[in-house]
Amino acid sequence: MVSTSLWMETEILPEAGALKGDAHCDVAVVGSGIAGLSTAYELSKRGQSVIVIDRQGIASGMTARTSAHLAPLCDDLMSQFKKLRGAEIAKLFYESQAAAVDRIEEIQASEKIACDFLRLDGYLFQGNGMPADIIDQELEAVQEVGAPVHRLVGVPLKGCESRHVLRYPRQATFHPLKYLAGVAAVCEANGVRFFANSPVEEVAERDGAVTLRTAQGQITAGHAVIATNASIAERFQLHSKVAPYRTYVLAFAIARGELPDALYWDTEDPYHYVRLQTGPDDHEFVLVGGEDHKSGEANDAEERFARLESWARELIPAVGSVTHRWSGQVLDTIDYAGFIGREPGSERIYLAMGDSGQGLTHGVMGAMLNSSLILGEDHLWKSVYAPDRKPLAAARNFLRENMTILQNLAEYVTPGEIVSLEELKPGEGAILRRGLEKIAAYRDKAGELHLHSASCTHIGCHLHWNSFETCWDCPCHGSIFAPNGQPINAPAVSALRPVER
Structure with a gap:
């Protein structure tokens, strides 16, 4: 049985086309899962012109793979959260997550979304x-x-x-994609523009604006929200957390x-x-x-x-x-709350990064928080999710999780999983060593070979084959690549380097 969620039969804006040429808006949102669409909803309701852009179809990423529990308490237990962040921040965390569930309930009722x-x-x-x-x-x-x-x-x-x-x-x-189909329809009615199958290759802030560059065009915006969960704008500082x-x-x-x-x-x-x-x-x-x-x-x-x-x-x-x-x-x-708010070192780029297993409530809550901050308002939840916070109490978690990188990089000196491409059967992928290089090798069901560098294009970690999802996974920061080498999950934005047979 192939990997198909209960929600995937619901398509959202299948007619959305790719970005071609230049576009301008008040706020550009990268990513069209629940975080991105909720952000577009909140901002367009408040008079902002918004563009949503995604590397794949609208709402076809990890939001479509949720189990859709709307639970406002910490997924890693409130007792653990309180130990790391203290009672006051724990209370704000709970209240913000509960407010996200309330907001979903309010929106589906007021917009008459059958979900x-x-x-x-x-x-x-x-x-x-x-x-x-x-x-x-x-x-x-x-x-x-x-x-x-x-x-x-x-x-x-x-x-x-x-x-x-x-x-x-x-x-x-609730049914997450039925809900987002309704949200997207309201967004369209509010003037939000959607571009699908348009991978953003670069995010840059200069001259009082943010530019998002794709292979076929560019968006210039007053602000940008990177709602790709693993940020494509930030290289390492937050990814290490x-x-x-x-x-x-x-x-x-x-x-x-x-x-x-x-x-x-x-x-x-x-x-x-x-x-x-x-x-x-x-x-x-x-x-x-x-x-x-x-x-x-x-x-x-x-x-x-x-x-x-x-x-x-x-x-x-x-x-x-x-x-x-x-x-x-x-x-x-590492401290159980997402990194939501203005990107450290930026003035106009905002993040919705990290979900700790509560992606739906984080996405909706993050849209509420980022929208307020973009419009110049202060917010009670800002300190809970501030991307520049220093979670010193979570140092043990930081060290444990970052051991993955050291262990992963050591794999470059280990043997391959196969010694010959002839070992690969149709539909299989494996790592081949060729001299000093590790190669991500896949043979499709028609028998054709697809060979690429096994080095993730984010920071160079060693990729692993995922036979169930038919993709290459990066253990370090979550990048995922299709068998043809194209990135399908952030933070990587560049394709894997092809390798000759």
Whole structure:
């Protein structure tokens, strides 16, 4: 089964064409996921002329690969967040994330967007073999930030009837691409211009403006928002404070009413997460995710899906066949909050970078924050997400995540995965050593070879093959390349260097 999410059947502005020639606007937004489209919505509602530009189709990136949990509490536990950032910042973090869910609810209601938005409870439950004191610590932290929470015993999952549990009211779910289709339509009505399949090759600030250069044109704007999650404007400083992780999701068919509709997460590491999505007739979909790992550091998706399916069938015996399966990439920051606001050293470039597994709420909240800052307003949340903050308490996380770079660069002196191109079967990719060079080799299903340098064009890290998604992953900062060498995920903007056979 190929990688296809439950949401991908919904196309957004498929007629959007490429940028050709020059264009001008008040604000240019690079990236058309939930962060980019929400930013365009907020600014166009306030009278700004906006252009949204994307290297691929509109909303076809990682937003289309979410599991769409709208949960305002820290994905890495509020107790951990409070240890690193303190109670005051933790409270602001929670309030800002909750405001993002409120904003989605408000927009879908006021704009009459049919996107299956639903308020429901969320349950954090004790994982198998995990200590109960995690629940106690989290209860204390959540109460301190002012979020509603109730301590319970048991969730309606088989074998979990006596587990320690926290119940969080007023969480939510929705269909993310149906929502963004509605948001994009409102943006178009407000005069927002969209350009798809237009990779931005350079972002520059000069002479009181920002210019975005593509192969076929240029945008000149008063301000720019880089909403590509991993920024294409910033080379290394902030990238050293984030780490890419890949997560996996299965969708199962299930009869309506077999599982109470709620969000469910356990306390394992990596943790499992579960939600329902409305389906046709008397059926629903159960989304079960987890099995996270550092991007590029594993190529065993089939084994991970098998473990996820086993876990799901054990705890939810009523699930039927698997209908969809996919993976996505999140960008964890070392102190659990994104880098949102004005880029350090810039006056007119703003970032929406890092999501720590909460991309939807970060995207909407970031749009609210960046829009206010661009319009010259101060904002209460600015200190929580400031890109120039110095997270000294997260030094251990910083060192741990940046060990990846040192370990990765050492791979340039190791043997290849294959010794001959003849070993590659159709549809396979692998690393070949040729003298001092490492080559990213892929043989397509027609038998044609695609050979490129195995060096990421961002800062030169060693790429790894991802057989499930059929792409080359960079473990350092999350760049992803198609088999033809073209970058399909930031921060890389340049194609891989072709290599002769």
